[in-house]
Amino acid sequence: MGMKPMIRSNICLNAYPAGCEKAVRDQIAYVKAAFDGKAAGPKLALVIGCSTGYGLASRIAAAFGYGAATVGISFEKAPTEARTGTPGYYNNAEFDRNAAAEGLVSVTLDGDAFSAEMKDRAVGAVKEAAARINGKPEVDLVIYSLASPVRTDPATGIMHKSVIKPIGERYAGRTFDLVSGAINEVAVEPASDEEIAGTVKVMGGEDWELWIDALETAGVLSPNARTVAYTYIGPRLSWAIYRNGTIGRAKKDLERAGKAINKRWAGTGKAAWVSVNKAVVTRASAVIPIIPLYISCLFKVMKAMGLHEGCIEQIVRLYRDRLYTPDAAADPRKVAVDGGGRIRIDDWEMREDVQKETEALLTGITAENITAEADIAGFRHDFLEAHGFDVAGAD
Numbered sequence: 001m002g003m004k005p006m007i008r009s010n011i012c013l014n015a016y017p018a019g020c021e022k023a024v025r026d027q028i029a030y031v032k033a034a035f036d037g038k039a040a041g042p043k044l045a046l047v048i049g050c051s052t053g054y055g056l057a058s059r060i061a062a063a064f065g066y067g068a069a070t071v072g073i074s075f076e077k078a079p080t081e082a083r084t085g086t087p088g089y090y091n092n093a094e095f096d097r098n099a100a101a102e103g104l105v106s107v108t109l110d111g112d113a114f115s116a117e118m119k120d121r122a123v124g125a126v127k128e129a130a131a132r133i134n135g136k137p138e139v140d141l142v143i144y145s146l147a148s149p150v151r152t153d154p155a156t157g158i159m160h161k162s163v164i165k166p167i168g169e170r171y172a173g174r175t176f177d178l179v180s181g182a183i184n185e186v187a188v189e190p191a192s193d194e195e196i197a198g199t200v201k202v203m204g205g206e207d208w209e210l211w212i213d214a215l216e217t218a219g220v221l222s223p224n225a226r227t228v229a230y231t232y233i234g235p236r237l238s239w240a241i242y243r244n245g246t247i248g249r250a251k252k253d254l255e256r257a258g259k260a261i262n263k264r265w266a267g268t269g270k271a272a273w274v275s276v277n278k279a280v281v282t283r284a285s286a287v288i289p290i291i292p293l294y295i296s297c298l299f300k301v302m303k304a305m306g307l308h309e310g311c312i313e314q315i316v317r318l319y320r321d322r323l324y325t326p327d328a329a330a331d332p333r334k335v336a337v338d339g340g341g342r343i344r345i346d347d348w349e350m351r352e353d354v355q356k357e358t359e360a361l362l363t364g365i366t367a368e369n370i371t372a373e374a375d376i377a378g379f380r381h382d383f384l385e386a387h388g389f390d391v392a393g394a395d
Contacts, residue, residue, distance in 0.1 A: 005389045010178050010286040012387045014083065019388030020090035026391075027057060027312040028098055031064045034316045040329040041066030041319065042141035042226075044129060046122065048073050048113050048211060050095075051088025052386065053282055054230050055145030057315040059095065062141060065319060069105035069129045071139075073113050073122060075148075087387050105132045113146055114207055116154045119214040126220045138222035139215060144208045144229040147284060151202040154210070162202035164288055165191035166245045173241065173289035176296075176370065178380055183367045186289040191246045203250035205229070205257020212261055212272075224269040226323060226332060227261065229254050231274050233346065235355055237362070238290055259341065271332035275322075275343040278314055281382035296374035297361040298349065303375065307348045310382065318345050 006013040045062040049055040050072030062068040074092060079085040092108050099106040107125040111118050130137040152159045165171075165188050172187040191199070208229050215221045231251045234242055242248050254274055261272040279298060285291045302308040309317070322343050327334040338344050348354065365374055384390035 003389075005384055005387060007179055010175075010292070010383075011283065012383070012389075014387070015085065015087040015090060016388035016391075016394070017079075017084065017090045019385070019391035019394040020087050021094040021388075022391045022394040023385055023388065024056070024060070024091050024094040025098065026393075027060050028064050030312050031061050031316060034320065035065040037067070039066070039320070039324060040326070041324045042068045043135060044069045044071075044126065044133070044139050044222075045141040045143065046071045046073075046126060046139045046215075047143045047145065048122075049143075049145035049147065050074050050108070051076055051086075051092050053145070053147075053280070054277060054311050054315060055143065056088075056091055056095070057311040058143040058145060060312065061315045061319050062143075063095075063099055063104050063106065064102070065316065066324075067104065068141070069133045069135075070099070070107075071122060071125045071129055072106065072108045073118060074108075074110065075112055076110055090388065105129050112152070114148070114151045114154065116214075119211060123214065123218040123220055126215075136222075137220045138225075139220055140222035140225050142211065142215065142221075142225065142227035144211065144227065146203075146207070147282075148202060151207065153201065160198040160201035161195075162199040162250070163191055163195045163246055164241070164284070165189065165195060166240050167191055167196060167249065169240075171241045171245075171289065174365075175287075175289050175292050176376065178286065178292075178383060181371060181376055183293075183365070183370060188241065188289060196246055196249055199246040200250045200253050203247060204253030205255070205260075206253070208254065208257050209260065221270070224332075226270070227272045228275050228318075228323070228343070229258060229273075230277050231255070231342075232279065233276050233350075234279060235294070235350075235359070237359065238294060241289055242291070255340070255342070262341075269332070271335070273323075273335065273337065273341070273343050275318055276338075276346045277318075278309055278346045278349045280311055280314070281379055281386065283386065286383055292379060293365060293374065294358070294362060296376050296379045297365065298354070298358045299375040299378045300361060300373070301354055301357045302348065303378070305354065307351075307354065309348070314345050318343065 051074035076089040127137040
């Protein structure tokens with residue numbers, strides 16, 4: 001029996017297990033080829049939000065690039081008789097299978113990462129993983145890569161919701177339909193104060209700080225621990241809906257949290273960073289006005305220049321060329337950052353020549369020339385691949 005993606009309003013409702021598994025193996029192969037296995041790196045990594053995208057890539061690179069034991073946390077749905085599981089369900093299972101086959105320790109927890117219960121479970125998993133590698137129960141890398149529509153505050157029990165909306169003014173922009181390729185105008189009303197506050201609660205830095213609190217209280221953080229959370233800035237043309245919108249407000253709070261953690265750790269060997277990553281295709285980016293068109297034009301330009309990267313290429317560069325260079329591995333102060341203290345692996349995307357050509361392409365896109373002028377095929381491929389479809393070698 002064949003399987004086809006079920007796409008509604010640029011949202012894919014199913015996943016192809018064999019494709020998800022093959023995509024994970026492809027990322028593992030890329031990491032093995034990119035590392036020589038001799039560089040200093042993490043020994044025990046905790047990845048909060050480990051099942052897809054940048055979080056999955058972070059776990060794969062730590063494990064198969066540096067041989068790290070990993071504890072991964074995500075909230076996925078198993079398959080039922082009526083529906084497939086979520087992509088992350090199959091990704092986690094394939095990661096664990098490959099880790100076990102190569103003698104790498106991995107512990108994967110499923111549940112609400114925002115809850116106090118999950119933080120307690122994670123401490124137990126860290127101790128379990130450390131015992132299996134005959135090491136101290138000390139995490140030396142914590143990756144915070146959560147993306148969620150809701151969060152229940154563990155202190156109050158109140159559920160908060162995140163929204164992708166502009167702040168202050170209505171936003172109108174173009175997008176395209178993944179199935180038909182048709183260009184549509186989309187308008188989004190400005191967020192209310194309650195929606196802004198809710199988005200910051202869900203996607204901001206408060207939970208990152210709570211994770212660090214829990215790990216420190218339990219005594220399972222290495223004296224030289226490093227923690228990284230991910231963000232996106234993008235070009236000014238997207239700022240009205242992103243950087244200056246509700247998600248951007250939450251990401252600014254994430255940066256606040258990173259600075260607060262570093263202030264707490266002043267004079268120690270520990271350090272925190274926010275890493276600004278490149279635009280990639282995710283389930284969220286597919287439904288944000290202007291972003292699908294921008295990414296399609298960006299891909300066209302970056303592929304022509306030989307600069308294109310997906311999640312795994314970005315994270316390999318983050319680890320190899322930023323966090324764990326020979327100098328930076330010995331001293332976190334040697335990690336290259338911008339004026340705001342952020343790691344920039346969106347540097348190729350934001351190059352002046354890349355942005356100039358991308359904007360020129362975007363300005364000239366019409367319903368008639370979109371297929372020829374923008375990399376719609378590349379965007380669609382990445383979107384489908386994230387759900388296990390259109391993966392080479394998985395029919």
